[in-house]
Amino acid sequence: MNNILNDNISLQKSHTCKNQYFPVLEWVITEKCNYNCLHCIYAADYTLSAKEWTLNEAKKLLDEAQQYGIHALTITGGEPLLHKYFFEIAESICQRNMIIQELHTNGQFISQSTLNCLKETGCCPLIKISFDGIDCHDWLRNQEGAQRETLRTIQLCVENGFRVNVLTNVHRRNIKTILSTAQLLAEIGVHKMHVVRTMESSRWMKTAGSACLEAEEYYACMLEFIHQYIKSGHTMEVDIHQIISLLPKLKKYHIAYSEYQNSEYASASFNHKRILLAADGNVFSCYPVFNAKDGKYFLGNAKTEGLHVALEREKNLSYTISPDYWLFFEKRYCNRLEKLLYNWQKLN
């Protein structure tokens, strides 16, 4: 009896670590990218100044992250598959009993052999691929043939059993085709489409500023999109930044305002409950492309100070809702959305 008890106790021994808040790290392993997208600070135009993690730095970071209680990573870039040691880094993650929860990619380097290698390392991440809409993808990605390639990649990943999410930038040039894009993605087996308003980064304002949707325009267009999408009867999940997560299969939804009520450590921007680790080691409490360059969300440097030092600082930050997002409530888009979804749930 004693032995059984002792065995049970040892099986249930808990692993304690100091980190209470951040189980997931979003990690930019390289800033290099093969694409030269019109809106991106990691576009190929900036290759000469692009930073990345060396294999040694990466292994040291993973040791620290493991000790600190981080158990899942999102690998992103730049284009992460351009990193010379991508598969060694992936293997190092798995060897430490952590998982690659998501791999963010433009998809151009994904082939059958890439997917086989991923499976061999023991990784089956959710693959998040950028696709910016029918007849608009080549323009935004600044690359002829990108649409054809990206759709091919999405299909290949789905056929290989990977869960695929798609990230779509929305702006004036593709707003008219956003519904047909969603329908196409649903038909080829995409699990979830994330829609984000292309925001006013300095590169985007230079390359295509007039295409930028104002915040209110975005809310109005997205309400109409949600209306049409639920009428179409497709079951792919849709997540619209700052507005809603829609789960048509379950006939459920989650309006974004509850993030602010429930998440003590939610950031006011992209990455709720996520910490972003940049290619130069800087740690941000928010996606850096649009916000963190001003230093507001900067927590420290994982290469020079250690990851845990930066993460400890996050606990002392407070957040405010951005003025753009406040319009969602003030102009009653939120109420209109609730009414629309109430009617949807009543059908059936």
Ligand code: SF4
């Ligand atoms: S948006 Fe993605 S694919 Fe385009 S340049 Fe930036 S990192 Fe590369």
